[in-house]
Amino acid sequence: QPRVFSAMQPTADSLHLGNYLGALRQWVALQEDYDAIYAVVDLHALTVAPDPEALRRRSRITAAQYLAAGVDPERSMLFLQSHVPEHAELAWVLGCLTGFGEASRMTQFKDKSAKQGAEGTTVGLFTYPVLMAADILLYDAQLVPVGEDQRQHLELSRNLAQRLNSRFGDIVTVPEPYIVKDTAKIQDLAEPTAKMSKSGNPSGLIELMDTDKVIAKRIKSAVTDAETEIRYDRENKPGVSNLLAIHSAISGTSIAELEAEFSDKMYGHLKVAVAEVVLDAVAPIRERVTDLMAHPGELDEILAEGARRARVIAGETLARVYDAVGLIPAG
Numbered sequence: 001q002p003r004v005f006s007a008m009q010p011t012a013d014s015l016h017l018g019n020y021l022g023a024l025r026q027w028v029a030l031q032e033d034y035d036a037i038y039a040v041v042d043l044h045a046l047t048v049a050p051d052p053e054a055l056r057r058r059s060r061i062t063a064a065q066y067l068a069a070g071v072d073p074e075r076s077m078l079f080l081q082s083h084v085p086e087h088a089e090l091a092w093v094l095g096c097l098t099g100f101g102e103a104s105r106m107t108q109f110k111d112k113s114a115k116q117g118a119e120g121t122t123v124g125l126f127t128y129p130v131l132m133a134a135d136i137l138l139y140d141a142q143l144v145p146v147g148e149d150q151r152q153h154l155e156l157s158r159n160l161a162q163r164l165n166s167r168f169g170d171i172v173t174v175p176e177p178y179i180v181k182d183t184a185k186i187q188d189l190a191e192p193t194a195k196m197s198k199s200g201n202p203s204g205l206i207e208l209m210d211t212d213k214v215i216a217k218r219i220k221s222a223v224t225d226a227e228t229e230i231r232y233d234r235e236n237k238p239g240v241s242n243l244l245a246i247h248s249a250i251s252g253t254s255i256a257e258l259e260a261e262f263s264d265k266m267y268g269h270l271k272v273a274v275a276e277v278v279l280d281a282v283a284p285i286r287e288r289v290t291d292l293m294a295h296p297g298e299l300d301e302i303l304a305e306g307a308r309r310a311r312v313i314a315g316e317t318l319a320r321v322y323d324a325v326g327l328i329p330a331g
């Protein structure tokens, strides 16, 4: 069966609607036709210098949100990246194949390092996309479901795979990004020209673990525009278009149908309808997360089992790569 791999960073106590619509929902759907492997990339999260206790909590609650959204541990592998040491090991080999200039061109690195300044920027942040490539190549994933912001990182993963193959013989699968256009970039509700992100404006964020009240309030306060017409136009009406996109993604109603349905209505009506579909989708996930977090032993057992299964595949790939580049296996 063809394989899919993806991952998220445990850098917050809740995933947000962009993570859910842009990635997690696709993960759940892809389990039907793919051998699916999903990780919580705790090593990546070290790049934000988290408090150790917060990192532990976030790693578990991120995994719980995967499960609550429908990742099925009977069918798919679900694990913490640090439980499979091959990720860090393959990252070293890939780092030795990555140009310094090539890594310097990653726009997420440029943005984040510009914010943090030269002294605040770590080598870990610089090599972040190399570790991400290792995550993907270890499992010979054909498909990687992500949001638009990961496209450039995926391109680096592809280049590294091709480089490994052309220098050392066909040893890894070249992955393809799987980016669903309509939900690839969910925008910030308060600043609809920017993507929704954990580091953005809190009032523009919808977190899965927020209360119904907070979510409804944020949707009600979403920034729109000075017109009155409900029409999908990303360029001129980013706020309204974002609301239509969110509604459509969750309800399955096409944008054209929504435009027709709301043609004689006001922005307030649209917001009420969006809040309704979002809460219907999010509230059951939140309840399941609360249940899962009440039994941390069971959650840890699911993660341990996922890591055991993942290590079998990761170990084979790493051995193949080590051998191909000329490292001698321990006798």
Ligand code: TYM
Binding pocket: 005, 006, 007, 008, 009, 010, 017, 018, 019, 020, 021, 022, 023, 041, 044, 131, 132, 133, 135, 136, 144, 145, 146, 147, 148, 149, 150, 153, 183, 184, 185, 186, 187, 195, 196, 197
């Ligand atoms: P992370 O943790 O920042 O985000 C997790 C996923 O959510 C998507 N996403 C969005 N999609 C639509 N609209 C948004 N506003 C939005 N914000 C975030 C992201 O594109 C991502 O799919 N580098 C990755 C984690 C990673 C990874 C991997 C992913 C590490 N190794 C291997 C795939 C394969 C990241 O930072 O995601």
